[in-house]
């Protein structure tokens with residue numbers, strides 16, 4: 213079993229629909245699919261995405277602003293390469309997911325604190341007044357699960373204006389919000405001037421698809437398209453027309469709606485199982501979004517067992533889990549587990565928590 217939490221459920225993916233669309237398009241493909249090299253990606257997919265994002269995330273965007281990529285890691289890589297120079301610094305959330313990608317570009321990374329309102333941009337500005345970019349997960353902070361407050365969103369936009377800086381919005385897990393009204397993307401609030409919106413199909417569909425996208429402010433589109441051409445001519449065309457049809461014919465929206473209900477039930481089941489069995493061991497971090505739940509370790513357990521060991525026991529108990537410390541630059545900053553909801557159903561999650569509790573209690577006595 214893989215330890216990585218946050219994978220969507222492969223058992224519920226509508227492969228029959230996908231297969232039908234694939235067959236329809238690729239049995240006898242139109243010639244332009246074979247010879248047209250559009251480095252920004254297949255136009256009908258960019259159109260379908262722009263329509264979808266305007267309605268569901270209140271983005272302000274046109275298909276010309278959309279560039280298809282291979283997912284979030286390439287989104288961060290492209291933005292870092294094109295908008296930052298050697299010696300520039302980027303702000304990344306700590307704990308977070310992207311700092312290691314920025315690190316790999318040789319750009320200075322300033323790791324900024326997050327709390328229940330999301331990234332604290334004013335503290336980040338104090339740490340790095342010269343930063344040129346901030347990478348944030350406003351819909352679902354990874355790994356702590358907070359949704360960025362309106363106050364912080366406004367502060368972020370003001371910071372970007374004041375510092376002439378960019379914001380890369382990773383709209384991570386925005387599809388899966390289980391209560392309260394949906395919160396619109398930061399890009400829409402900004403009108404698309406300073407915010408680069410980044411998306412991936414890794415969470416809504418599956419991550420080996422390697423399909424993602426950027427929505428760029430109009431003034432920087434050309435630079436990204438040229439870079440995209442230089443990297444590999446154009447993104448692979450095989451999945452793009454299928455994805456375009458999947459979105460525009462309503463299957464994508466239907467799949468998200470179904471999965472939101474499925475994951476909501478699992479979210480509730482995991483929290484109930486922790487409260488019933490493992491309240492002496494873990495404190496779930498309050499969150500109403502996403503494919504994972506962060507469980508912080510009770511102080512009495514944290515002193516007795518590393519969270520790497522906890523993750524091994526969790527995997528042995530049939531859960532998809534990884535240590536929370538793995539998301540922190542300073543590994544001692546957090547202690548606990550990230551548990552995935554994507555691959556186990558309610559009863560598997562409930563029995564996984566019961567087995568994990570027994571395993572931990574057994575190891576401690």
Ligand SMILES: Cc1ncc(COP(=O)(O)O)c(C=O)c1O
Nearest residue numbers: 283284285309354384412414419
């Ligand atoms: C915060 C965050 N954004 C996006 C992704 C998806 O990355 P990719 O599109 O490269 O698969 C992940 C993967 O775990 C993630 O943790």
